[in-house]
Amino acid sequence: xxxxxxALREGFAYLLKNHPEVFTIGQGLxxxxxxxxxxxxxxxxxxPERVIDTPVSELATTxxxxxxxxxxxxxxxxxxxxxxxxxxxxxxVNQAAKWRHMFGGQVSVPLVVRAIINRGGEQGAxxxxxxxxxxxHVPGLRVxxxxxxxxxxxxxxxxxxxxxxxxxxxxxxxYELEADLPPVNPALRLADVKPRVERTGTDVTLxxxxxxxxxxxxxAETLTKEGIFAExxxxxxxxxxxxxxxxxxxxxxxxxxxxxxxxxxxxLAGEVIASVAEKLPPTVFKSAPRRITLPDxxxxxxxxxxxxxxxxxxxxxxxxxxxxxxS
Amino acid sequence: MHADxxxxxxLADITATEFHAPxxxxxxxxxxxxxxxxKMIEIRCAEEKIGDEFGKKVxxxxxxxxxxxxxxxxxxxxxxxDGDRVFGAHRSHAHFLSVGGTLxxxxxxxxxxxxxxxxxxxxxxxxxxxxxxxxxxVPIVGATIPxxxxxxxxxxxxxxxxxxxxxxxxxATEEGVFxxxxxxASRFKLPVIYVVENNLFSSHLHISLRQPFDSTCRFAHxxxxxxxxxxxxxxxxxxxxxxxxxxxxxxxxxxxxIEAVTYRWRGHVGDREDNDVGVARKEGLVEWKKRDPIxxxxxxxxxxxxxxxxxxxxxxxxxxxxxxAAWAQASADPYPANETLFSRVYAPNPA
Numbered sequence: 280x281x282x283x284x285x286a287l288r289e290g291f292a293y294l295l296k297n298h299p300e301v302f303t304i305g306q307g308l309x310x311x312x313x314x315x316x317x318x319x320x321x322x323x324x325x326x327p328e329r330v331i332d333t334p335v336s337e338l339a340t341t342x343x344x345x346x347x348x349x350x351x352x353x354x355x356x357x358x359x360x361x362x363x364x365x366x367x368x369x370x371x372v373n374q375a376a377k378w379r380h381m382f383g384g385q386v387s388v389p390l391v392v393r394a395i396i397n398r399g400g401e402q403g404a405x406x407x408x409x410x411x412x413x414x415x416h417v418p419g420l421r422v423x424x425x426x427x428x429x430x431x432x433x434x435x436x437x438x439x440x441x442x443x444x445x446x447x448x449x450x451x452x453x454y455e456l457e458a459d460l461p462p463v464n465p466a467l468r469l470a471d472v473k474p475r476v477e478r479t480g481t482d483v484t485l486x487x488x489x490x491x492x493x494x495x496x497x498x499a500e501t502l503t504k505e506g507i508f509a510e511x512x513x514x515x516x517x518x519x520x521x522x523x524x525x526x527x528x529x530x531x532x533x534x535x536x537x538x539x540x541x542x543x544x545x546x547l548a549g550e551v552i553a554s555v556a557e558k559l560p561p562t563v564f565k566s567a568p569r570r571i572t573l574p575d576x577x578x579x580x581x582x583x584x585x586x587x588x589x590x591x592x593x594x595x596x597x598x599x600x601x602x603x604x605x606s
Numbered sequence: 607m608h609a610d611x612x613x614x615x616x617l618a619d620i621t622a623t624e625f626h627a628p629x630x631x632x633x634x635x636x637x638x639x640x641x642x643x644x645k646m647i648e649i650r651c652a653e654e655k656i657g658d659e660f661g662k663k664v665x666x667x668x669x670x671x672x673x674x675x676x677x678x679x680x681x682x683x684x685x686x687x688d689g690d691r692v693f694g695a696h697r698s699h700a701h702f703l704s705v706g707g708t709l710x711x712x713x714x715x716x717x718x719x720x721x722x723x724x725x726x727x728x729x730x731x732x733x734x735x736x737x738x739x740x741x742x743x744v745p746i747v748g749a750t751i752p753x754x755x756x757x758x759x760x761x762x763x764x765x766x767x768x769x770x771x772x773x774x775x776x777x778a779t780e781e782g783v784f785x786x787x788x789x790x791a792s793r794f795k796l797p798v799i800y801v802v803e804n805n806l807f808s809s810h811l812h813i814s815l816r817q818p819f820d821s822t823c824r825f826a827h828x829x830x831x832x833x834x835x836x837x838x839x840x841x842x843x844x845x846x847x848x849x850x851x852x853x854x855x856x857x858x859x860x861x862x863x864i865e866a867v868t869y870r871w872r873g874h875v876g877d878r879e880d881n882d883v884g885v886a887r888k889e890g891l892v893e894w895k896k897r898d899p900i901x902x903x904x905x906x907x908x909x910x911x912x913x914x915x916x917x918x919x920x921x922x923x924x925x926x927x928x929x930x931a932a933w934a935q936a937s938a939d940p941y942p943a944n945e946t947l948f949s950r951v952y953a954p955n956p957a
Contacts, residue, residue, distance in 0.1 A: 302763075328763065334793060339752040339786030346756020346770070349741055350691060352763070354756075369783075373746050374753065382734045382742065383725020383942075384950035419951050442953035470955035519952070 284454035287317035290435035305357030337367035375444035376419035407578035415518035426492035428458035480508035497592035533565035543572040611823035620893035628906035657877035667729035670697035674871035679704040681844030693750035694743030706738035714936035748781030758798035777808025788829040791861035826863035838866030869894035
């Protein structure tokens with residue numbers, strides 16, 4: 280068994296071992312503890328020229344990685360928290376996401392920005408954000424949100440070997456998740472990675488990404504014991520967003536619950552519901568679609584407020600019951 | 607190296623008439639001088655045409671004209687070789703043409719045509735010519751500074767002696783990313799040359815209203831980056847400074863900064879001189895036109911017997927004709943097809 284954090288590290292080791300054009304750069308890469316166990320000692324195994332710790336300069340570091348990506352390299356930029364990456368966003372949104380299009384398809388930007396959602400533990404409003412919906416709003420930027428141990432490794436590899444800029448966001452709350460890892464499939468292309476039906480069911484469709492997918496899996500276990508069969512879909516990639524599998528599922532179940540560990544307004548859960556509603560006749564729906572998200576407020580600090588702010592699998596299960604008219 | 611990294615001194619003093627004189631041609635050859643002259647005239651003819659067509663509203667995309675400050679681009683291009691990576695900003699027509707981009711590709715691009723250097727998807731502010739080592743210009747101020755820095759990081763990894771060049775304006779030195787990049791490049795000793803074309807203006811605001819000192823060399827000094835300040839309207843001095851900085855970067859001596867002091871004759875954007883916008887430019891412009899980089903070179907060449915007056919007129923006419931021919935061709939060229947709205951958002955994914 281491998282855990283999610285170690286699977287990420289296996290992805291980095293695979294890339295650095297097999298692809299000399301790959302390097303990784305960001306703050307904390309020479310610190311054994313800074314990004315969990317996901318990059319431990321990579322600098323010792325592959326050298327400080329390819330595992331580069333940087334000055335405290337998010338924007339220059341992201342831009343430098345972009346410049347290297349234009350010059351034959353495949354850099355992976357690490358931002359140990361999404362919150363701090365906001366200082367580097369121009370280079371991803373204004374530059375990386377647009378260079379292919381605005382230069383008439385003559386330029387590839389094989390750049391991965393890996394940022395980590397690292398919340399809880401009374402860290403407060405500036406150490407807790409997810410913000411993936413922001414990035415998924417931008418055409419040209421692939422946004423990857425792995426929720427399983429295998430995807431943590433495999434989507435990192437596919438993102439790095441593809442020719443588009445990718446924002447890969449992983450969630451610290453998934454790092455202890457364990458599973459057996461199959462061998463790497465070196466031919467996997469990110470453009471072919473589609474949402475996955477993780478569990479089939481007939482009563483309600485639960486759709487999410489990243490840590491929220493794990494909550495949906497746990498909620499589905501609970502609901503099964505009550506005779507409610509939930510279908511769980513893990514989106515995996517949220518830009519470009521493909522909701523056809525979700526629509527097909529809702530055609531069967533008639534009920535949709537979108538779950539997202541981010542804010543509600545203009546968020547992923549709302550986007551999923553809207554796009555599914557556009558694809559299906561209204562008669563398909565046995566109840567109005569519903570979403571579970573964080574409340575529209577910055578994260579709190581104290582333990583009791585954190586408990587009130589974050590949802591868990593019991594909230595997902597409760598909302599599913601309500602969709603079925605049970606309580 | 608100038609002693610004071612804080613003050614431009616006489617270079618920014620419009621009463622300093624020594625900068626009106628014909629250039630000191632130094633050890634440059636007549637062949638080199640003729641190349642400089644022809645390239646700067648080509649750039650100016652292109653810019654005048656673009657200005658005219660902008661004024662007539664035939665060209666609609668924002669165009670930032672480089673008339674009056676042709677020399678820094680041409681001087682740098684003297685020392686660029688294949689494998690180097692040059693990046694520009696919003697005012698980059700000269701950067702594009704000086705490394706070998708064609709008049710037709712530039713004019714087609716500002717017209718949004720499929721035959722443009724960026725396939726009609728970029729316009730004036732997004733130029734590319736990878737075949738001539740020009741790897742992109744963008745108008746977000748300062749954005750290509752870290753990108754050039756990263757191209758230098760890749761060059762350092764590849765160990766082929768390649769370098770990167772970042773053209774930027776004095777306004778971009780006010781962006782945080784400029785300082786982040788200089789620190790980063792100095793820390794890793796990267797082969798990158800930052801060329802600050804200090805034309806004393808950012809949009810309508812004079813540097814005295816934006817910074818406490820008028821020389822941007824002080825930022826290089828602070829970050830341990832080697833710096834030179836040159837008269838940016840002196841192509842002989844500019845090419846020499848470029849050669850020295852690029853050679854140093856190629857041989858592992860780390861990042862370099864050249865501050866080329868110059869002046870733009872037109873407004874921030876478009877064909878007008880903008881004498882009525884923001885800070886009064888009128889008096890400065892009259893004096894700076896006496897420092898015309900083309901005129902100073904031509905007069906020196908004539909004095910040295912390397913150029914005849916009639917030849918100068920002939921060369922100018924030749925480039926005006928070349929611009930008109932390229933314009934006619936670009937005007938007749940097709941626009942990109944509608945499917946290009948979507949076909950290049952992501953890399954192709956063949957089955």
